[in-house]
Amino acid sequence: MREREVIQLLRGKLPAIGDDAAVLPFGGTSLVLTTDMLYQAGDLPEGATPWAIGWRAVAVSLSDLAAMGARPLGVVLALGAPRFERELLEGIVEGALDCCRSVGASYVGGDLSAHSELTLVSAAVGEAERPVRRKGARVGDLVCVTGALGRTAAALKLFEREDFERANKLFAFPPRVREGQTLAPYATSMIDISDGLARSLHLLAEAGQVGFRVRYDAIPVVPEVDELARDEVERREMALFWGEDFELLFTLPATRLRQAQGAVEFAVIGEVGPPEEGVRLQLGGQWLELEDRGYEHFR
């Protein structure tokens, strides 16, 4: 089965899924819970340091909490490996600890298991009084992103070139936890860009029954993309489709723009349109349909 068929099957059985993290009403507030799996062959390039791997392993779950506007409470990390050598284990744990500390989360435990292949699965629980969903964008809202895109695409190119120092720096991305919490009162919908900007826009469009108009020139891209992309076509691939980006994509009523920009740095890249318009990209003066394509977790 392909990824979309699988998701359809799961939606039938687990009607609650469809956001970056699951929402559990608790007392007068909500807990949010998420998990993410990384494994050697698919997610961990040759040359990634144990520290960067540990950081990234928890950052992917923290990014899901960020996309819900949640405050992280606790993180656990399950580790499988053929052998636990001291350097590997210490590096992973230090990286995970440093990432958790950077956003005020507590790394509180996990599980260790033999495994044929290095496998890291984090889970994180957080709290959000009003979790921000993928559903909620309204026609006329602005479309915005934190940070700059293409970060993982650039990191993977640098790993290929064995420029490991720069690669590892990009690979250990900052989860936008503070930004997510600060934006929660303003955002009408939010998602992290782990599937790439194009796919993430389509996911928000489907959830909210809206369309999007996005201007390519307005999309912030990390400087390494401009340095590393062979040509303009590859630059677009890296910025729009490569994915694993972990910046926040969100929508915002125009009336809240000034307040939100006073609190967090982000870029306005377009606006919400009616659903019949679909997801369109302005590129070199032309409006094109933006393909629904991005990072696939399996084929």
Added chain:
Amino acid sequence: MREREVIQLLRGKLPAIGDDAAVLPFGGTSLVLTTDMLYQAGDLPEGATPWAIGWRAVAVSLSDLAAMGARPLGVVLALGAPRFERELLEGIVEGALDCCRSVGASYVGGDLSAHSELTLVSAAVGEAERPVRRKGARVGDLVCVTGALGRTAAALKLFEREDFERANKLFAFPPRVREGQTLAPYATSMIDISDGLARSLHLLAEAGQVGFRVRYDAIPVVPEVDELARDEVERREMALFWGEDFELLFTLPATRLRQAQGAVEFAVIGEVGPPEEGVRLQLGGQWLELEDRGYEHFR
């Protein structure tokens, strides 16, 4: 590094670890959070059905919540597999759903990833007003277990014999969530027996700075152990050392015995002694030192 060295290393970096689940103070209560990894070669015998695999994958985390006396709130399941075939995926999800339903937990989502080997990692969050710890046993307390031991040992023998129907029934064990919550007001310490009775007694002894006197004849064992064990030596291996049993081992002041037994079924297998006595087993009229040996998650 061997398992104990690894745990020592982790304790230095993560001082909060040492219970079946991590405790996160939250409002006036506590959240507990845990994760467990299962993978094909180490944990999933040939002949295990997708349903039983899905059940067990979440049951191991629910058992950790049970050992803390916690009420489960939500469960997520990360799945890695070379291919997601409909039958496999549906079976796993149905098994996980049925297990969660059986204890009032919500299965709310997860992650899907390509992987070289079938890998299932559950995480569960629960609530406990007063989480029961491994530390807390007092000299004179009674030592008790729920259910009967040797269940997974017997299941694995039945899988080997290709008696798959009985094997799968034992493999999909009931997590003792109701029992854990009911015992929480009485128990002075608690752990699940995932590492085997012998190792679990040593873990409680170390955490509580106490010793144990346990009578072999008082230990309840599943009938399949008596049927399948080649001899008395193997029977003891299956009951005491094999592990992956997921019953609750707990201590209780003698004065609370009647009340607790009115609420939950369990067996009294011994009592708590002073630390200098160590962990001893009465076997055929003799008191022997009980070896600190059990299930190892890796070597």
